[in-house]
Amino acid sequence: MTGWGEQAPALLLALAYLVVPGLPTALCLRGVPGVVRLAAAVGSSLGIIAAASVLAPVVGLRWGVLPVVGVAVVVSVIAGALRLSDRRPTPEAANTTSRKPWVWAGLAVAFLGWVALLVLGMRDPGNPSQLYDGLFHLNAVEFILDAGDASPLHMTMVTPGQTTSFYPTLWHALVSLLVPLSGGVVAATNVATIAVIALIWPVALAALTTVVFPDRPLAAAFAPVLGWGFSVFPLGFLNWGVLYPNLIGTVLIPLVLASVLLACAPGLSWQRRTLRVLVALAVAGGTALGHPSALLGGVALLVPFAVWRAWGVVRRSTATARVVVIALIGLALAGLLVVWGAANVTTHEWLPTQTIAQSVGEVAFLSPVGRSTGLLLGPLVAIGIWYLARRRVWWVLGSYAVSIALYLAAAWLPVLALRSFFVGVWYDDTTRVAALLAVWGLPLAAVGISVVGDWIAQLHRRRRRGVLVAVIALLALAAGSHLLAVRNDLRYLRDVSYRFDEQSQGLSPDEAALFERAERELGPNSLVVGDPLTGAGLLYAYTGHDVVFPHVTGRYGPESAVLARSLVTGDAAACEAIEDLGVTHAVDFGDTVLFQNHYTTYDGLHDLDESPILTEVDRVGDAVLYEITGCD
Structure with a gap:
């Protein structure tokens, strides 16, 4: 645990980056409870970090704290001007959550719980993710540090030679800001993971629950804690992928919903509404540059709200106004469908694997993607649905139905063309789609527990102690049933995702040690080739020295392809490719690879001790560094 103690300043810095730039803007909001202000911050x-990453290269600034401060100052000045010009008195907030400390207690418990789980799962801040996409994301942070450019328009790491290439870089921009204090890319990534999950996810759930259910303060307190019971997200994203950009995008979806609802509240002055709209745009921008699929998911979940508000306008309007409103809604839906189709990145790599009965059952218990089924969340969601149906809050139920429909399409729909149309935005990946169920499922479960709390209070007042004890015992047993899923996720984190020993499926301690020793051999212009699937590509993230293959996939050119196939042969074609690229060294980390499907792509980068053009210059265990000496 000593390593984690040393990372405490970096964690505090990460939390500061997640709160401080937007805090002045949040403080300018009027008529909202404290937890919503924190969420807005x-x-x-x-949103400010995302905007700064785009604007910094435009104005000629290297990426760092300065662009963030600059954008934050501009945004704060605008927010302050809107706040000072608004002279209308603010009515006392009707939200009972603002007068109850419960929500803050729930946030504190959730924060500490997530920190403990992640610290136990990762074991050490220096343990890298050993999953397929971890290679890209760790190297992308180093790419930003090297280039001094975090723009999503300039992420050309896997497309060398291009001047522009879009990739959502909010995650990598945030992590790169932590590297100077954390001491390295791996530690900064792990610290950012803890900050994003432990802070943003509980706050997002509490804020959405507060905004939509202001008369249920107990629900806002329980929503962050109930998040532990949903296995697929966020821990599932660390055990599948690893899906860092999807993680930061998805945790923001509840904030997208809450900010839009606040901006659409009735009876606001133009200054107050403008400020809330600007906050909503900032959240949406950050979500889009976290991952565009997250923003599209949030927009899809807002469709029932938009239809409900439009229906209310239509009912009160003249015939002409009705036609206009209906036409506008139709155009908006058509536009959404066009964007949805344009954003489709379907690969057919993941196909449906379940029957409709299995899929519906998983939704009913809020335990999707074959995870261990807990017995608490599902019944609580059912109680929450019953509560809202009695009060005719149909748009919330409609929004939850949208997430259910998307999940059923991903997990079951056998018509692949239709399935890909609906969930191709998420690469047809059921795991990514399943996370949407939590956006409304957990607030509904929180409403359910608040209703159960009312029932318990009634039992207490009526002194029906036998029934009271039975109900509490049943709740405790049902809650305990979710511990199996938590244990499974924790074991996978420790035994696979962040395992760092000689049995790791990616990088081993010997290989990381070779990276450190390679500093003595590699010069500033060195270029190293190795099979990225063995972890060799992480030389870039660990040392900053260029590698030919920073990720498994990419457009590296024909010379790189020649090396991947034939470096071990040392033939004339290999030497010509080496000269054209300027390759100086090679590494061989054996045959353990992350992802078997791509093995033959890099077959020529194995058994390099047989190559006539390489000379061994250093070794740690089975990890070997070679210098290219035989191409004269």
Whole structure:
């Protein structure tokens, strides 16, 4: 645990980046409870970081704290001007959550719980993710540090030679800001993971629950804690992928919903509404540059709200106004469908694997993607649905139905063309789609527990102690049933995702040690080739020295392809490719690879001790560094 103690300043810095840039804007909001202000600060901060990453290269600034401060100052000045010009008195907030400390207690418990789980799962801040996409994301942070450019328009790491290439870089921009204090890319990534999950996810759930259910303060307190029971997200994203950009995008979806609802509240002055709209745009921008699929998911979940509000306008309007409103809604839906189709990145790599009965059952218990089924969340969601149906809050139920429909399409729909149309935005990946169920499922479960709390209070007042004890015992047993899923996720984190020993499926301690020793051999212009699937590509993230293959996939050119196939042969074609690229060294980390499907692509980068053009210059265990000496 000593390593984690040393990372405490970096964690505090990460939390500061997630709150401070947007805090002045959040403080300018009027008529909202404290937890919503905190949520607005977080959402605005990430929107500011995203905007700064785009604007910094435009104005000629290297990426770092300065662009973030610059954008934050401009945004704060605008927010302050809107706040000072608004002279209308603010009515006392009707939200009972603002007068109850419960929500803050729930946030504190959730924060500490997530920190403990992640610290136990990762074991050490220096343990890298050993999953397929971890290679890209760790190297992308180093790419930003090298280039001094975090723009999503300039992420050309896997497309060398291009001047522009879009990739959502909010995650990598945030992590790169932590590297100077954390001491390295791996530690900064792990610290950012803890900050994003432990802070943003509980705050997002509490804020959405507060905004939509202001008369249920107990629900806002329980929503962050109930998040532990949903296995697929966020821990599932660390055990599948690893899906860092999807993680930061998805945790923001509840904030997208909450900010839009606040901006659409009735009876606001133009200054107050403008400020809330700007906050919503900042949150949406941050979500889009976290991952565009997250923003599209949030927009899809807002469709029932938009239809409900439009229906209310239509009912009160003249015939002409009705036609206009209906036409506008139709155009908006058509536009959404066009964008949805344009954003489709379907690969057919993941196909449906379940029957409709299995899929519906998983939704009913809020335990999707074959995870261990807990017995608490599902019944609580059912109680929450019953509560809202009695009060005819149909748009919330409609929004939850949208997430259910998307999940059923991903997990079961056998018509692949239709399935890909609906969930191709998420690469047809059921795991990514399943996370949407939590956006409304957990607030509904929180409403359910608040209703159960009312029932318990009634039992207490009526002194029906036998029934009271039975109900509490049943709740405790049902809650305990979710511990199996938590244990499974924790074991996978420790035994696979962040395992760092000689049995790791990616990088081993010997290989990381070779990276450190390679500093003595590699010069500033060195270029190293190795099979990225063995972890060799992480030389870039660990040392900053260029590698030919920073990720498994990419457009590296024909010379790189020649090396991947034939470096071990040392033939004339290999030497010609080496000269054209300027390759100086090679590494061989054996045959353990992350992802078997791509093995033959890099077959020529194995058994390099047989190559006539390589000379061994250093070794740690089975990890070997070679210098290219035989191409004269």
